Amino acid sequence: MTTPSSKKGIDDASLLAPCFVPLWLRQINTYPVNQVLHTRDPPNMLDHIIRIYQTSVASCPQCLCKESHNTRRPWIFDSKIPIDYYYALGPQAAIRTSPNFRPSFKNAEDANGRCDYVNILNSLLREENEEKMILYENFSQYGVTVQTDPKNPHRATIEIPGIHDARPSIQPGDKMLLRPHYPVPLANYLKGFQSNQQRDRVEIRAEVIRTVRGRSNRKGERINDRVILTWLDSKLVPLFQSFHFNVRFIPSNIVHQRCLAALTWLSTIKPAIAKELLYPTKEPILPDYSPSSDSCHGKDLNEKQSAFVQMVLTRTAHPSMETVRPPMVLTGPAGTGKTKTLLVSILRTLEMEGDHKKRILVCTPSHTAADVLTRRLGQYLSSKQLFRMYEAERPVEMVPAEMLQFTRQGAQGGFTLPLIKDFLAFQVIVCTCSDAHIFNQAGFSNRLLRVRRNCLATYIQSQIQRSHLKMSGEILGLQETHFTHLFIDEAAQATEPETLIPLSVVVDDEPNSVKVEIALAGDPRQLSPNIYSRWAADGLQTSILERLLRLPSLGGRSHLMGPPTSSTWTTMDELIEYSFQREDDHKHLSVFLTMSYRGHPSLLIVPSKLFYFDKLRSIHPTINNCEDKWCSVMREIESMSKIAYPDDVTHTKQASWPIHFRGVIGHDLSVAVESFWGSNSWSNEQEAEEILQIVQTMVREGVSTQSIGIMAAFRAQVLLIRRLLRSHDLGAVNVGMVEDYQSVEREVIVLSLTRSNESFVPFDISRRVGLYMQPKRVNVALTRAEKLLIVVGNPKLMKKDKLWGEFLLFCRHYGCWYGEVDS
Template identity: 35%
Template sequence: MEDDDDGVRVTRIDVYAKPFVPLNLRAVNDAPASVIPSSPARWVDFPAYVSSFAGTSLLLADPPPPDLSEEQGESLTSEHALSPNANILLGAKKPEDLRSTSYHAYFQHALIQEATAQQHECEDHALYKVPLGRAHLDPRPDMYWLHVPGLRELSLRIEIGDVVQLRQLEFDARGELKQLLFTVRHDATVWNIDRARETLTLCVNGLAPRSMLFNVCFSVQAGRLGALYRSVMGIQKALRGGDNTWTRSMLFPSEADGVWQTTLNKGQVNLHLRDRLLNYEQVRAVDTVLTNGFGRVPYLISGPPGTGKTKTLVEMALQLLTKQQDPHLLVCAPSDSAADTLIQRLGKSLRPSEILRINAPSRSFPEVPGNILPFCRVDNDTFDLPPLQQMMRYKIIVTTCRDAELMLRARLTNADLYTLEQGVLSMLHPADPVSHPRLHWTALLMDEAAQATEPEALIALSIVAPPRGYEATQQRLPVFVMAGDQHQLGPRTASSKSAMQTSLFARLLERSIYGDHPLARSKQSGGVMRPLTGDLLPLLRPAFTNLIRNYRSHPAILATPSALFYHDTLEPEASNVTSLFSWNGWQGRRWPCLFVDNTGRDEVEMGGGGWYNNTEADMACRYALSFLRAGLALQQEICIMSPFRAQVRNLRLFARHSSYNIPAVNIGPLEAFQGLESKLVILCTTRTRNRFIAQDVSRGLGVIHEPKKFNVALTRAKEGLIVIGNSAVLEHDKHWAAFLAFCHRNGLWEGDDTGKDSSKAVGEQVVSKLERQLVRQEDVMSAGVTDAVKGLRTLGFRQTEVDEAWQSGIAAEQALHDRSHGETR
């Protein structure tokens, strides 16, 4: 028993409990059954592909790591990973146990955790007594459609080619199940996915349509986890080789792998930029990678929201094509959408004969933007790999980290191509000395790297890694660059406590060569990036760049995230962010940022469907409509987000209602908007009761005590941000407390704020550099004083504050002068 928000004693309930399903329906899925397989979706024939250029012998000496089912006792079999005794296999590995000698064991442990969690996830999505419809318009035989709730929001991991288990149900006149049908299990194959309509197209062979009601079970697809496991196995093999230090220095870089800097940097960067709008930090990152003077370590680009990470990587790729000898680049991202963005931007400067977008055959065509199809290889209406001769001509390959496994299995890695070339030359010229050809892949660039699990990043890393013994030839080694932001959403995993949640990018930034460097972002104070001056020398040449200029948002929107996550270093550079200023709903200082206090009760859908809040949904739609009626924004320029999927569905219903009729407003779960931006963002926090926050947190739901979600939510907005929430609930989270205090101090508040004292908010008070600048700018302008220093004094600022502001201006001016004369990094 416990007290609810009204002080009434109630029995504690699990609001996330699974919906009730009759035992007789559940028992159907456990009953013995004969299995009828269905035609598989088309896939790449890897043995045939490899034999087309390597024959039957040239690459057999160095096969790829074994599949899961082939390594007894070591492999991540579904039997072990999903058994009740999986915890015995997990052992006691902890994050601090990750070392080059224990790499395989560490990630085997993590992958077993992930497999177990994914199995539970599949069980949560199981469907009972649902109809299967005949796809009459599909000319292919045995095609059916299945409606899957939640498919639109990617809550279920499913792709073309996956197997879905069906148990056909039939009932007698009394409503009792007949046993005849469900003793047969159809292993259907997914042939198409329509997320907008939340339907799957399934191939189901041998189905007798006596009844069209089914139990549906989803399962962990061993191939997807197997790709991750094989990458770990291959990397562990490389780490054990004493003559391959490149892989070790990419995964466990130390100061010994860096280069010591004894002089200040050159004053001018002599680059013919493709993009002339790059700023100083972006240009410096490109130039540093081109000169490759930072050592044999990964180069990391730390890019907060809106600072141009992708822009920097695109310029870097194009410059590498110009500066490297015979360049061939692998450019990756964790998601299809991020990889599509890369190909769209690179494709503006390159022809389809120079750049290829590799998609797995499992990708659905409707999900692919039409303007990138000319850069893809399509064969018989399926994505495929081009022949080797054509593949070798491409200067850039763009794919996802996971789909890079297609290249791995097609034996298109540096190690395999090197072995192949050596073997051919040895056969043709047996009397000649052993040749040491150049590596084919010269660089790996990875965007949004903080969203990739480390095993996913390893797949791409395995493509470019040099073969054993290659370093002794003293030839050029591949460059590895990652760009990301560890303070936004990390990898999407089913397990909330697995090492898989820490990306390689985030882990590397914690290593001393990056995190303890004097120029690291974490070492800065006062909101000003420390310049490289002679008194710091000698020091390790920084193998990183901190992007600081935000080109997305109004300073008021950036103020709190900059202070909380980026050591107050963000500099607002966005233009044209004032078009919403005339909206009459802004409060206080009338900055385009508003907190709206909501006391409307949150409710839970029956059967554990999730949380929604009708009051909040009505408020969000009214605010959106207000901007539309004022002519300040178009529907597609407005985004409404919530961390709860039930509220997302509720918001869509409200938006389509005749009272609002705003169906084109972008509405979705918070996670769907990472990497995106909108003119106006309306954030619905939904939760208005403290009682269920602990359950939210234990399941990684909601936006309270979830700092990365908080950061992503606030930094999507360009010109206007409205947050709807319950201040009495949010203030118990230190990050939300800082935001509430910011809004309260500046009057950016709508609703009852009686008794709200921003100085007593939970957590340390954060007054950011951007907030101080906005206040001083506004107050000086309102006072009508032309002399800024005199104006600050007349407004009541102490002499020390005036001096600090003055000195800050002098320091900024000196930094700009130094940069133009080559005295800064």
Template identity: 30%
Template sequence: NTITVEINTDEPIEVERDKARITFSPEDGDFVTLTCVVQIDSEYVDLRGEVLEVTVIEPSRLIPGRGTVTLVTDGGGEIQAVDDFYSFEMALLGNNGTYRPQIGDKVQFEAVENEFFGKRCIRVKLLQQAQHKQPQQHPPQQNQPQQLPPQPSPQQPLPQHQRQPNRPSGTDLYEDKFGIRIIGEFDVTFSNVQESVERVVTIRNESDKRHKIMRLFLPRTTTQLRLLEPQAHSQTFLFPNETAQYRFEITSNLYGRSRETCTWNFGGGFKIARSFNIRTGEDGDGTSEQNPSQAVSARESYFKRKLAALNQSRSRKRYIGGRRLCKTPNFVAHKIGVYEVPKDLFELVAGSETDEIVQEQLSAPPYRFDEPLTCGNYRHLFHTALFLEEINQHIQFRKYDQERVQFVPQDKYLALLMAGISESRPSVIPGDMVYASATWRDDAAEFQGIIHKVLADRVLLLFDNLFHQSYNGESYRVHFEFGRGQQRKLHHALDTVPKTLGMEYLFPERITPNEPLMNVVLNEREEMVLCNSKEDIDNNDGNDGDDKERKLPWYNQRLNLYQKRAIVNVLRGEVRPLPYVIFGPPGSGKTLTSIELTLQLIANVPQSRVVVATPSNSAAYLITERLAQSGLLKPGEFVRLVSMSQVEQENIPPALAPYCATVSIGDTHCAESEEILVTENGMRMKLQAKHIGRNRVTISTCSAFGTLMQLRFPPNHFTHVIIDEAGQCLEAETLIPLSLINQTVGSVVLLGDPQQLGPVQLSRYTEDRCVRVSMLERLLTTSRLYAVDRDRFPDSFGYDPRFITQLRVNYRSIPSILSVYNEMFYDGMLLPNQLENTADDVKLLGIMHRILEVKRETPDYGLFFFGVDGTNKQAPDSPSWFNNAEACTVLRVVQKLFLKGYEMQDIGIITPYLMQIRTIRRLFDIASLDAPKIGTVEDFQGQERRIIILSTVRSSSALLQHDIRGMLGFVANKKRINVAISRAKAALLIVGNPRLLGRDPSWQEIIDRALNNNTYVGCTLPPRNHRGGADGGNI
């Protein structure tokens, strides 16, 4: 006497009735919640662990209500309430036989959710009897066969060979029984949406007794299935060997896989169901849904073998060098070491066949890579992490090697055609190298080509002049190598900063209070006031006073209180030189704060020389543009340093060219010192240290500042370092701009959000280790000086204002979207700048409601979830994934938005996989539409759009465990989820498989929000998932 419950694991749970407390009488299809005793680890319940005991079974949702009985049959009927119809079966009502519903009765009921009936009543209580009398029920006439009496055991399955193939596992609702067979073609395939087909389902009575079809129940929310004939309420007697036919029209409205279930109720209280399995837009394409761990392992083993063979062949060869992006000077002020990868570490990683061997050796001496980070192992662990990343680059670069290629002359370059090279990972950038060797001679010298430009489908190379002059279309074997310049700078910074700033700076434990650098405070009107003495600070009451010079103006009049507090705290600098952290969640104005801070330093600290660093070129250009627009700084007072690769790629915005310059690392004391060159657009080339030093503000990326480590500056030249989006920087990247200052004169400000994406490293051997977090996150999570203490600092939300300020006002999202990531990731600390939806927001949300056909009455909620049960696939030569059903859904939504007047710049499409990006772009090309920006989460960090569409791609529950652990794992990465959903200003549409995503608590919360607000559409939802120590499922 057991109950079988399907849950979101591989196997259903069998529950013995007499060993669990059951609060109602469960039936097939009921959604229930199980309270379980489960195997646990040290911190949380493991959903994939073993259920030891089920103690309670109760409905997932108990729905009380009132309504009117509108249908009564021999076996049951329906109640119409204000919001919906509720089904009941006479034999299953918990009324102790005291009341049988009649048409027109006013009743009170309790119902549960059911997969087949929608909502099923378990109790019905009469409130007011119908005014009319029901007609007398007469027994059948003698010429009519007797109806079957209620059966004591209503379910008697047919033999295995007669069962229907479309039956879901774990329930016998789909079993033919009592001699009734339901026959039809239930698998339906469409190539596109809005296609239709008819299907006929035949019900045959193969018993020797009469049966009665009481009613057909159709899915209440379906838009794909329509009964043409007969009517669903039609009651039909089936005599022995007779048949009844039902004709359906099926119209594809959803890409991917979906299921529409019909349930026939028969006299005697038994039911039989069939499901139409609909598959739309998923054609065979030679790709596979393989196990990714096996695919990645096989691919990497192949690359390792190629690397070993390459190293062996190259050890005997010499090469003729190519032409570099810029000439290397003979004399530099400070040389950077080579930092070659240790041979034993390279052989361990590149020569081992399994990860287990590598992980075991890395944990043991001399690497000790599992040890916690300390002052003693700081340099060792970070150097090792950089070496591991470099080895991974060597291995992964083998994907670009080719056995036989030809070059194509293009202007002064030789082009090597490579489809999709600009989007490939690892990235190929200017400065990387291609070595060409003759296929007809193994002993010939190699020719080194330097990559100068990377285009969509080719790289442009400069070899030695002789090679260009003699090349006549011959075929060459090529292999790629990446430039090590940036890696060497990271190693150099790791060796430099511990000496100049000291380990006590990197691991702060003690506070050494200083007198304020500037005696500034905020008065009651949020004005910044400069005080001449401590007494002035203590006595400041917010009055204007007579001295107008005491007030310092804000350059941005729209700053909020928290931004002003952050700037005042930095200007005071009471714990300098320790880093000051400005913790800025999405849309809180971090970049505006950094710009205002820069302007205040320039205006009020005459001796300041400010370094402004960012992790990306786009962020550095944005800050340059805002500083230029301020009017406070003129050309010559600030400079944006750019790399030669930016020049070669022509990535510099023309309007910013007069503020940009490249750097010459040649020592200015040497005779070979070069003159500055000014291009036609005003950009300066070959700027030397003496020229850079004249600027009050120097802006660049963290990595590009590495060039300045080789220059000679006067002692204490740079006074302030501001790093925007510091949470995205490797610690070694952060150390590069920090290497330009010292303890005696130097203040550092880190702006960022530890809840958003951190540094990008592709070596899986650094995954989940301390070396993979940013310096900002490490300080916030490990240093007691930066820790939250709400008892000591209640007025600043637990943070010591001498060390950290949290920005709280969100300028980006409408309240309904903000509430999602605010409550999930920021403990509700964020405040909306926009308290209500604007007219434009309401218009957009109304259009989204109509496009998606959601059921919400008022279009005022911005989160939508479109369930697509598609298939994720991989091409044989790629580790990336794509999902054609999701891609088609995205295209269809964007097409409708375009028809409503929205433009490319209004929409952003985010997806975690490069192959999905290409798939979506291909569909836009086929449709002859200009595509909006399509990119990964990393591509969109720091950006926003009015409409964000997120395609999650993964759809195979069998591969879920790899998804969670995988290097590009999207399902369970909270930081990636946070960034993805916080890009939207007014509308956020998530396209994904709820059965897969619902297994992760964060995604389940998002799905629940869409469900609770009636903004979920798409494929049939799975049973409710695990919540608070209980397993949700359906019987």
């Protein structure tokens, strides 16, 4: 279909930014199309939900209440965003990128009432959604071919170099718009198809199934990153085999829609319930409770971990009937056992005896964190007690094999909901915050289940009266709540609207019903949710957990965690206490864990001082010893450098501390022209070469490649280090950005700061990238190592940053500084 000369232009254009693409290729995306072809949709949970709803609700006897839930489906609050909105946004891209574009948004903490709160979050979500749509334009491809799989005709593959590492990352469910370069004769392939033209301009609308990272095959040939997408019916496949396509990506708005639905729900509940849930001012006053000592769970918890478990059990033993209590908060740095404490709280709660059966909903922002919790709960609960819920569209290949026993799959292999009797029998259900919306769609929220119980009771009573019978006793279970507890782990990594989704499932504002107990766990000093709009970042990156800790208190301090100021915004020196009036009011509100179980005690010194007001302590008793293996590795790494700074610290040098700083005076290299995923990619070849030598040294000393993790500040540096390692048969070493290591640990962490040019730092700060003046990202980088931490950077630039300056002083004083020095 193309001439040799045009094909050469196409191949070149696919690697360049849009401004270098030939005009005729770009114009293809602007031509009006005659026909839109939709690919075959992947499995959809909604069809299954409708069947369940019709069998469990619509087929019930006619309701005698005013709810009309037989006729009004619960997903009426879903806000659908048409794909045409994407085209309407296109002309605004130039306006949004102009220097004069400076929109202003309020934050949730500034809300004046519930309506203002909902409007603020609606505006922030809209801004973030529009920004992601525009950023996805950077992924546009020109002149790609589509490869189909004969074994799976409804799937296709497109090779796009670097797409697996794109930021924002391409997600399953994202939309793809494919336009052939030339009109196609549809009438020749579709029976009954009528057209006024012999050839039609066509747009194919597909959906991303997943992305696959490229690799080298057995012949040593490099295979590019690939996008696997849904594809057309088999009879149309031959028509498009010889075509080249322009491809555009549109981010999935499923999470956005679910957040809007949660905000709509919030507008419908009683204002007093909404206020106490989001802006609590009263601590719960509860009698003492002594839990059973027969439990085998939690015997090895420390004092503060036990205090949180006690808080959960006390609240459970004395349930609230009138109002939803303020959420319990468990916070602490990585390695202090937050997830373990939640796990024990869940298991101990299930063991409690009482009038009401305990059922728990556990949510996390990510599938990875949800899988971790399921794996650990699965050691104690059977598949009849524990259910891991996935959205139907999630590819089975992306789910760990050990999770499948706790799921339900349909005949086509996609994930489904269990039968109603099985669902109601589960004691613990685990899912992401976003996927919790499925319970609302299926009519399985606490409010809807309570309404159905009451309607059934009304129906039974009316039938008895019609039969002229008299009922003795009462119908049991009317005041019960299905989900008695909601636990959200990694809550600091969820946006506030995202956290509202599971809250909309469990919160029932009806008086005289048992109210759900809510617990949030996370670390507000580590990475916040990924927000791409600089204008929406302040409002959406503050999680509900962090905002609760900063709430003004009545009659007490001005803020619970203290307002951020110019002197405390990096260290937040105020204690993390979630209390209201007196020092002991946080007895039933929050626990801050300070005992770390991870790694060598010396690895805690810098993070504790910089981020946790010097409160962290290690469970390991001694600090001046290390394992022989790691001491040997340290000596070999130190011997690589001819310079140790300073050379007169023999009286303070700590030879057993597994911390090493390697000074490298490198040069920044922008790779914006070489990559399509944005202009913020930088690499530093000198640091990459130094890291390669360090990794080679460690491997020679017997360190497993799987135990080594390498972090870099920029995606281009990740790719550069990855290429260097693979060229030396070290491809098993995991390399990623700091964000990729949230909730992940490695025995060895090697960190590349990358940036060496001071003039680019203000740009990094404005874009919230890099590792300078980014306290939460630095905190994550310094707390991922279990046995050995190695930092590679430019000391001349590091000394001008408050956090890295403190790190340099630490390394200088204790003899951990090697390589280049700052005179």
